[in-house]
Amino acid sequence: MHDCQDRAPGTSEHAGYAPGRGRISMANKSFHRIRDCGRASTMSGNPSASDAKRLQMAAFSSLVVGLEASKSMDEAMDVLHGAIIELGFPRVVYGCVSIAHLPSGTWVPAPLQVRGFPDRWDRDWPRHRAHDPYAHTAFLKMESTNWTVVQNNADLLDPAQVDCISYINDLGLNPGLTVPLFIPGHHYGFITAVGDGGLEGWDAAADRAGPTLAMIANYFDNFAIRRFGGPPKESQSLSKRELECLTWSARGKTVEDIAVILDLSADTVRVYLKRVNQKLDAVNRSHAVAKAMCLGMIDIS
Structure with a gap:
């Protein structure tokens, strides 16, 4: 499968869709509400942390309801994108592969389905996709991976991985939070929520949203397998x-x-x-x- 271009929910066109300012703005408002709820709780001890949790659970609830009504994997991806926006992130990536790491040490790149990405984001992605340090780190650690942590330890990466980070950054796809997904006997996958390039308050907001993102990611992955047999198989690439x-x-x-x-x-x-x-x-x-x-x-x- 060629990496899927994202599209506007409710439309039939995939290629070349760039999210409108409204959707990016909606995600930014959610991000700042969640971030500011956490700040207010820390500074004043008021119950704003519960407000952030309420926003996060609303995102999960909308995912559950929306998925039940979805009739295709594309529609399910649109529902996932909507939930991720409610969580405060404007972009989302879903990828999975039957085998992530060969005995030879070679990484197998996962086909990606994306929403909210810029036009022609994947123009040079085939050259980088087997060297994605974020997906690799999440796989090796078997836990959610904050991209800023990987970037802060760039001295541990090989040149191809550093080049991959540069490519992603040049597209404005940063920062991100990657949740690994493991289905024994089926596949390794991941869902990544991607920010809009701003780092202010990112780490704290990512920490607060992380558990809900993990819940959303695992629910979506299991639903996709149960309802649609998972994303298209690797051989379609x-x-x-x-x-x-x-x-x-x-x-x-x-x-x-x-x-x-x-x-x-x-x-x-x-x-x-x-x-x-x-x-x-x-x-x-x-x-x-x-x-x-x-x-x-x-x-x-």
């Missing part, structure tokens, strides 16, 4: 032709052989196999075949 070329390559066929079998030119076959390497973040064709077999994407029997 490769096109039919790419899968065909890779499968024949795995069976020992040369580029020229594959061209004859599929009635394509040898150059076209090379283009498909090059795209496979890029999508799977493989260093060569053998590496691509090994990763695809581990993921159950191809069958060479």
